[in-house]
Amino acid sequence: VQTRRVRARPGEGARLRADILTAAEQLLVEGGTVEALTMRAIAGRVGVTTPSVYLHFADKQALVRAVCLRVWDDLHARMQESVAGITDPFRALGQCGRVYAHFALDHPVQYRELMMRPGPDGRPAAAERSFRYFVDAVARCVSAGLLRGDPRELTLSLWSAVHGCVSLLIAQPDFPWPDPDRLVDETIRLAGYGAALASRMPGAPPPTDRLATALDELTARMPGRDPANP
Amino acid sequence: VQTRRVRARPGEGARLRADILTAAEQLLVEGGTVEALTMRAIAGRVGVTTPSVYLHFADKQALVRAVCLRVWDDLHARMQESVAGITDPFRALGQCGRVYAHFALDHPVQYRELMMRPGPDGRPAAAERSFRYFVDAVARCVSAGLLRGDPRELTLSLWSAVHGCVSLLIAQPDFPWPDPDRLVDETIRLAGYGAALASRMPGAPPPTDRLATALDELTARMPGRDPANP
DNA sequence: TGTACATCAGTGAACGCGCGTTCACTGATGTAC
């Protein structure tokens, strides 16, 4: 609850929209669920009456969607930024997964809202966008010969491994987890080995020496391993 | 909505409790969420007035918990049953994962309620019970030399891989998924290879010939591969 | 065999709450003449 907001001058009414989004995001994080987020509370925090919210959002659903999708933009910015300097495609893929996981753990409420509940509307939009990032990163690994097979299929498995890790951390906070960062790294390491091997061994295993060489290459690129100090 | 229920004879009042549970389960599955499940609807389907529900359940939360935990018993029964005839520990572990995944896909609403949302109360109970099954199966693989490391740590990764797969299928039904059964098998295959390798390669890789032999052994035990027809 | 009575399994009506949303309105601001 806030002191009453000063009325905007004509032409600056759109500033309220941004403030509503910010207040709604705060309250969503504090409340933990969409159900705990009310139009009255949002208006109250901004310092405005409830109907004023409807000046900028058609209904509650539209507001919630805008709040959740806003933070999602940040994910893609962080992904691009963190991968920018990495030339090795396998390392870049691992970095993508790590950024994705930490993003989810940093924004558990929005992640749950968008990724952990079904929704009739354009919910898949967010999932689809993140998914494409992963597909591209996997495709580069396939081009480099580090993985084999259909990039989309491989990505499904890798994505679900990372998602599984963070969604369990989010949904089961009382479970006796180890350190989340370590768990994420371990999950990515395991998924990386798994994808590399499973994609190489649909039928007969490759010649032993080539396999060992490939594994050495992968191992050197796993998270938590300094390339300068193997 | 049902015709009015005939009054139970003294001593048989407890039968109503079972009927309430059944009706609540049906409505929960039809509605898709706990929020869509109302005490009035439950009472209506059983053919009784709303306050009668409070004769057997303290409040709505207690009822929902009873409904969700009831189906969970079925999971453990199915797990034990399906693993009964399997002597190979790695194969048994894979079968555990497959049963778990198919259970989740068969009861998506209950799975989401117990595993995909946070809850202040004894929510971890269900997770902890399933988890212990997996830990035991992993521990047998470690004893047999197929996996290495702490069973609990290994299980976290395997569990989150399977959970990630099914929870995405449940939460993102509009996503263009491939066949769920195949996706589950592929996830288990990938997690199996990943766990085997990641647990064997914390530092230097093992001698090449022993590694290749180990991988051959694992490959023969992967889902979808008939042992009589490799 | 008949009757008073305790008990069990419910009923009927209502309370109180908080929610999303609507609708007629108001008052300050800038603009045209």
Next chain:
DNA sequence: TGTACATCAGTGAACGCGCGTTCACTGATGTAC
């Protein structure tokens, strides 16, 4: 420079709904004497 007016950015009060839950009650059943 002064004044009428359109517009923009909100306000205040209320509607209507559905929910979980409570509370005083009722009426059939079995039992004791």
